[in-house]
Amino acid sequence: MSGFDGTLLDESDATVRVRFVVNGRKVACEVAPRETLVDCLRNALELTGTHAGCEMGACGACLVQLDGRAVHSCLMFAVQADGATIDTIEGLTESGVIADLQAEFHRRNALQCGFCTPGMLVNAHELLSQVAQPSREEIRDALSGNYCRCTGYEAIVDAIDAVAKARSEGGGAT
Amino acid sequence: MKARAFSYFRAATIDQALDAHARAGDDARFIAGGQSLVPALSLRLQAPRLLIDITHIGELRGVSREGGHLRIGALTRHCEMLSEPLIAEFAPLLHAAAPFVAHPAIRNRGTFGGSVALADPASEFPAMTLALDAEIEIAGASGRRRVKADDFFVDLFETALQPGELITAVYVPLFKADQRFAFDELARRRGDYALVGCGIMATCTDDLIDDIRISFFSVGNTPTRAKGAEATLIGSRLDAERIAAAQAALQGDLAPPDSDEVPPAMRLHLARVLLGRLLGRLGEGA
Numbered sequence: 521m522s523g524f525d526g527t528l529l530d531e532s533d534a535t536v537r538v539r540f541v542v543n544g545r546k547v548a549c550e551v552a553p554r555e556t557l558v559d560c561l562r563n564a565l566e567l568t569g570t571h572a573g574c575e576m577g578a579c580g581a582c583l584v585q586l587d588g589r590a591v592h593s594c595l596m597f598a599v600q601a602d603g604a605t606i607d608t609i610e611g612l613t614e615s616g617v618i619a620d621l622q623a624e625f626h627r628r629n630a631l632q633c634g635f636c637t638p639g640m641l642v643n644a645h646e647l648l649s650q651v652a653q654p655s656r657e658e659i660r661d662a663l664s665g666n667y668c669r670c671t672g673y674e675a676i677v678d679a680i681d682a683v684a685k686a687r688s689e690g691g692g693a694t
Numbered sequence: 695m696k697a698r699a700f701s702y703f704r705a706a707t708i709d710q711a712l713d714a715h716a717r718a719g720d721d722a723r724f725i726a727g728g729q730s731l732v733p734a735l736s737l738r739l740q741a742p743r744l745l746i747d748i749t750h751i752g753e754l755r756g757v758s759r760e761g762g763h764l765r766i767g768a769l770t771r772h773c774e775m776l777s778e779p780l781i782a783e784f785a786p787l788l789h790a791a792a793p794f795v796a797h798p799a800i801r802n803r804g805t806f807g808g809s810v811a812l813a814d815p816a817s818e819f820p821a822m823t824l825a826l827d828a829e830i831e832i833a834g835a836s837g838r839r840r841v842k843a844d845d846f847f848v849d850l851f852e853t854a855l856q857p858g859e860l861i862t863a864v865y866v867p868l869f870k871a872d873q874r875f876a877f878d879e880l881a882r883r884r885g886d887y888a889l890v891g892c893g894i895m896a897t898c899t900d901d902l903i904d905d906i907r908i909s910f911f912s913v914g915n916t917p918t919r920a921k922g923a924e925a926t927l928i929g930s931r932l933d934a935e936r937i938a939a940a941q942a943a944l945q946g947d948l949a950p951p952d953s954d955e956v957p958p959a960m961r962l963h964l965a966r967v968l969l970g971r972l973l974g975r976l977g978e979g980a
Contacts (some may be wrong), residue, residue, distance in 0.1 A: 523706060524705075524713055524714040524717060528701045528703060528744070529701055529718055529743055531701060532699040532700050553701060553702035554698065554735075556736075575733075576736060577800060580797070580799065583799055586802075589773070591799055591803050592803070594732075595729055595732045595800075596803070597702070597745075599702045599704075599747075600728070600747055600749070643798065643799065664885035665797025665799055665800065665885055
């Protein structure tokens with residue numbers, strides 16, 4: 521009945537095999553239970569677009585999509601994600617779903633060093649998939665968990681605002 | 695910033711989870727959303743031998759009506775408080791509080807049961823269970839029991855939960871036509887922990903208050919009901935004089951801790967300001 525094997529307690533350093541679908545591809549890797557998802561993505565899968573910033577859920581640089589929702593990859597262990605579908609900035613870029621956001625970030629200088637940008641884009645993508653025409657206030661609110669130490673945020677809000685308007689008019693951002 | 699090594703077990707049932715906890719000699723933690731637990735492990739504030747993942751236990755999921763209550767499964771995520779129609783209809787205070795809980799990505803993972811179990815005194819949801827007169831259902835080795843929110847929060851991060859017990863659901867009395875609610879908080883930036891926050895549930899006949907529960911958070915070691923303020927309002931209308939009396943009563947209800955950042959007098963002042971605003975809204979039928 522239990523399902524719990526007590527010998528597990530003596531194997532905290534042993535790696536376990538986890539499987540996910542990352543950016544549309546099935547992958548399996550060996551992880552220690554204490555390894556966070558962001559470390560697994562960056563080190564084992566060499567997807568270094570996801571950034572490890574504060575590693576405590578404050579800065580938003582590590583956001584990825586887990587089963588379609590933006591989550592902090594530093595706030596979960598890779599073993600918890602076993603069986604999940606994960607999309608990182610690399611996958612979102614390849615699929616083209618955020619191409620207009622990326623172009624508008626570029627056009628409006630909504631990044632400087634770029635460290636926060638993957639997280640900003642994952643978050644902006646989720647916001648625009650839920651709210652077609654967010655107000656500037658709603659955009660700022662949605663970005664409240666994403667730190668940018670370069671831009672002062674105005675250009676980022678401008679870029680997301682412009683893409684929201686362009687999408688709802690059925691065209692690309694200008 | 696890396697957690698100490700631990701073993702990981704994904705439980706399929708509540709019994710499996712409880713059993714694993716016991717067999718680890720209670721040197722274990724249950725993990726659901728993990729939005730507070732993972733940083734605590736990374737900072738090595740906690741270092742259990744075993745992490746028991748409860749997110750795949752079906753019985754802990756779902757929102758449903760049960761008699762006069764709304765049963766909110768412990769694994770209900772914060773974002774579901776915004777999207778679930780039953781919450782909006784029958785527990786609108788939770789719906790109103792949810793946008794203030796952390797940031798969107800945290801709300802996608804964090805769970806209601808986890809927030810109540812942690813009992814962070816600055817969190818919105820634990821305080822709202824007090825305002826709602828909710829009951830917390832707990833599973834442990836000796837079976838199931840229900841604890842009133844009034845009896846659940848004991849001290850700083852200390853609750854009625856015993857080692858090895860876990861929250862299965864929270865039962866909230868269904869919102870009724872003669873009830874009103876209000877929620878707000880004061881924070882330096884959106885998404886930050888509140889300097890002071892408050893949620894109110896009131897039952898009214900016309901504009902007369904029959905019953906009211908006022909719950910503050912970020913004012914002390916636990917979420918705190920303002921019972922003196924409640925007493926000044928019962929049987930009254932929400933006119934300027936009564937609201938001022940309720941604000942004055944907070945002096946006896948709240949004892950904010952000493953802190954360099956937010957002195958007790960400032961926090962008490964902010965609590966009075968917030969209470970005045972919320973009671974004003976209630977008076978307008980909010």
